[in-house]
Amino acid sequence: MKRIPVLLTIVVMLLLGCASEKSGEAEDARGGTPVVYVSNYPLKYFAERIGSGHAQVRFPATASGDPAYWKPTPDDVLAMHKADLILLSGASYEKWLANVSLPPSRLIDTAAGASDAFIELEEEITHSHGPEGEHEHVGLAFTIWMDMTLAVEQAHAVKEAFAARWPAHKQQFEERFAALERDLQTLDADFRAVVAVNPDLRVVFSHPVYQYFARRYGVNGRSVHWEPDAMPDASMWSEMQELLAEHRAPWMLWEGEPLPEIAQYLADLGVRSVVVDPCGNQPEAGDFLSVMRDNVTHLRRVYTGEAS
Ligand SMILES: [Zn+2]
Incomplete structure (x- = not known):
């Protein structure tokens, strides 16, 4: 039919x-x-x-x-x-x-x-x-x-x-x-300056979408494949623990705000959550530029170690 x-x-x-x-x-x-x-x-x-x-x-x-x-x-x-x-x-x-x-x-x-x-x-x-x-x-x-x-x-x-x-x-x-x-170009300079504060800092990427970002700005990151709105299963959590054992990362970069329970589980493992939004879709508020400026602000918190 x-x-x-x-x-x-x-x-x-x-x-x-x-x-x-x-x-x-x-x-x-x-x-x-x-x-x-x-x-x-x-x-x-x-x-x-x-x-x-x-x-x-x-x-x-x-x-x-x-x-x-x-x-x-x-x-x-x-x-x-x-x-x-x-x-x-x-x-x-x-x-x-x-x-x-x-x-x-x-x-x-x-x-x-x-x-x-x-x-x-x-x-x-x-x-x-x-x-x-x-x-x-x-x-x-x-x-x-x-x-x-x-x-x-x-x-x-x-x-x-x-x-x-x-x-x-x-x-x-x-x-x-x-x-x-x-x-x-201003954003480019800002991202570079922020990461340059502490280039050895290790991070975890929540999703494999940060490859070009990591290469350009020298971000020392390893990626898992999680979604901010889906609780990882037991095998994903044990994978995370293995990853952290060899790649001690105090921060995880997310495309969007993760569920509070995911953020809490991560915090229990010593990992804080921060949003670095690639902005592939229309943001609810602001525009490409303002979302990227927010990303710079969030990363400054990560790289300077300021309390969130
Ligand atoms: Zn994916």
Whole structure:
């Protein structure tokens, strides 16, 4: 029963794919607001800072817990076919791309210029905790924007794509990118300065998403695979004790605030919890910049040993 709609959808998608190559220009000529799709929140933030007033930015994965494990519906794919640009975070972030066909001329891989900096994951990690069910980490580490110099590369790619698509506004895109670059460079300097206070300090990462961050800022960390809202089972706790026996870490870095009972168990093991949010999804309050500034503040507490 499910087969016919799926087949129909594919046919429609193929037809649209052929027909809509030129429709973006036609929409521009009609004066419609151009549409840009993004696959995660950092790209939304960069695209809005650089392109506001010129393009409407759409982030369909925002309703999912973690956009890295989002899967587009057929309607999402149809909508993306009509977009002027589709911005990708790259470094294998968009696993869903393998299952859909989108017009290559409008797909912008914002990490393409940074491929020399990509980090291969050492082992395949699958786990079944958290609200989204099972997910795995294979191939490349993808949280590249947590190295602020790579975030600049991505923002630069967004600016270049906008300037190529809407050359009349190139000057404004350049100016806005320059301001964004300064903000990201300030964060880069702040992260470096904070970690440099005590570079030997050991930490535990709660989830394998801090690889680029750790490399850029010299964070001496080892990773487990926990979720802030799922109590680890007995085997995970004993793994943690083994890890701490060889990697004495007084702090654990979390993507979000862990459950109080997890924080308490950890405290009993001598490990305090601190949030360093990669901000892959839209924050409840603030924006990319304010979340990263909070991360700097939280890390300052870790590295200077101030009481929380
Ligand atoms: Zn995971």
